[in-house]
Amino acid sequence: MIAVASAAEERPARVSGIDKIERRRVALAESALKTLGELGYARTSLREIANNSEFTHGVVHYYFRDKIDLISYCVRYYKTKCARRYDEVIETATSADELATGFLGKMTQTLVEETPMHKLWYDLRAQSMFEEQLRPDVEAIDQLLEEMIWRILSRYADLTGTTPAVDAPTAYALVDGLFEQAVVGYAANPEKAPDLLTGRLLQVLPKLVAA
Amino acid sequence: MIAVASAAEERPARVSGIDKIERRRVALAESALKTLGELGYARTSLREIANNSEFTHGVVHYYFRDKIDLISYCVRYYKTKCARRYDEVIETATSADELATGFLGKMTQTLVEETPMHKLWYDLRAQSMFEEQLRPDVEAIDQLLEEMIWRILSRYADLTGTTPAVDAPTAYALVDGLFEQAVVGYAANPEKAPDLLTGRLLQVLPKLVAA
DNA sequence: GAGATTTCTTGACAAGTGTCAAACAAAGTC
DNA sequence: GACTTTGTTTGACACTTGTCAAGAAATCTC
Structure with a gap:
């Protein structure tokens, strides 16, 4: 459903692993969407997103290349719901x-x-x-x-x-x-x-x- | 509210300082609007506005209390034209x-x-x-x-x-x-x-x- | 269990931000 | 002229930003 092309992992090691990654991404995106919805794009920083979530700001960067990558993912995730x-x-x-x-x-x-x-x-x-x-x-x-x-x-x-x-x-x-x-x-x-x-x-x- | 005077006055005419202040404000607002229109609200800083104008960033703060004051003035100035x-x-x-x-x-x-x-x-x-x-x-x-x-x-x-x-x-x-x-x-x-x-x-x- | 791998934390960085204040220049006033 | 007011420059401040890296912790593999 969520065809996020961020990185086509050539590592097939564990199906559940990539699934877990995807679930983390979704969790982060949902948290980010909450913050973004409250503060708007301009006033939302990665740290603010992390603070409003159960993760630290480093995790955000671990699962998303950069800010645009995260926002972009959020937008795509959002569309599937609306x-x-x-x-x-x-x-x-x-x-x-x-x-x-x-x-x-x-x-x-x-x-x-x-x-x-x-x-x-x-x-x-x-x-x-x-x-x-x-x-x-x-x-x-x-x-x-x-x-x-x-x-x-x-x-x-x-x-x-x-x-x-x-x-x-x-x-x-x-x-x-x-x-x-x-x-x-x-x-x-x-x-x-x-x-x-x-x-x-x-x-x-x-x-x-x-x- | 704000008497954004017409830009028709070419003669200084040595009127009270108010007029000069207003003209500086308008000049700054016009420059700011140019930058804002190109970069958007989120990516426009006071320094960027100053850089794209003939003034230094200190002048901006001299004529406007803060960033919102400037943007707000810009918006009001803009409306008179459209x-x-x-x-x-x-x-x-x-x-x-x-x-x-x-x-x-x-x-x-x-x-x-x-x-x-x-x-x-x-x-x-x-x-x-x-x-x-x-x-x-x-x-x-x-x-x-x-x-x-x-x-x-x-x-x-x-x-x-x-x-x-x-x-x-x-x-x-x-x-x-x-x-x-x-x-x-x-x-x-x-x-x-x-x-x-x-x-x-x-x-x-x-x-x-x-x- | 040990070792390898993945996941997460922490702290740091360079760059940029809004804001301000003190020094400086110009203009106006006596 | 000297003095005051007004306008401008410059540099600094405290803070936030995105990004990253080194290492700790958790997890998995054998």
Whole structure:
């Protein structure tokens, strides 16, 4: 699942060994993601990551070549958790309303429960404009998210007997714009943000399909 | 709040020191914005800003209390230059088509010609999620931009004999989502990005108004 | 068990950071 | 002129950063 290419070990000695390495990496990445989500990319140091984990700062360097390697791994690890968030709703919904409410429910839920992760994502996407090494990973996730939105819109169109009225990149940009607004706004107004997002998406969703 | 005076004054005119201070601040801010736009918030230090300017790093600290003070000033200075970008188009357009093409022309133009500034803006908005001190300034600019988009959409509705079909925050989030996508995509594909943005906005604009 | 290998800790490094203060220069005031 | 205010330079400070290496500890192999 996690095809991290960091180092294709030519040492096949122990399968459980490489597995253990991978598990350490995941543990470190999860800890790093927690810190990154709280502090943001700019203010997160390797030592801070280590401090907030059960490891020392040397271990970080033992499992990751350098800082970018760690961040990059984190980003890739993160993506595996987020892009399939709505799949169940998509598959089980039997009406457009059901799909819309299910989708919006899950979306506001993740907005509230995983705020740091979303903040980090928008932070990293911005960083990728300056740090070229982040770009491939960011582009890959953007692609995944675009496909996720497209699956929803397609299904929504199906259930309403219509067809999507915009293409996939456009749909993604629109929905993402609303979601980012909600994430940014969540800091200032945690209570209102989810409902505002819901209302605005309900306004917009019907306009994205057409007979 | 800050009277960022127009740069139109070429004559020293021996006014009180205030004016000179303000002009130095503006010069420093402009230089800082250049550096920030190139390197991004995370990788820009006060010394780097000073190096890329005609001043020494001590001067920066003489005119600004600390780093946040400088960045904050930069952001406020920046906003005075960007939120009135489309006003002329709005006022002179006599048809919806004219408005749309004028708007899109100006938008793709600034996308291409002022890329660093837009990259910086999205960077800073992301930073504001982590750095509370940036939030008021960022919110103020967001408000300004929202009003800017709303003026365009209102005029567009007027010219088409319709009314806006979404509220101002929604309209802003949608258009901003498309623009941010274009800014991020510009790094990967400078040739395609402007045309893609144009096409997508043309797709979307008519859907934002309704009879 | 002993020896080899992997994993982890600790401390150090060079470079860079924001901040500041004291010396210095320039401009304005009497 | 001398004196004060304002602006600028320079160098220093305390601190953080990413990186690394030497050695201790744990683990595995035989």
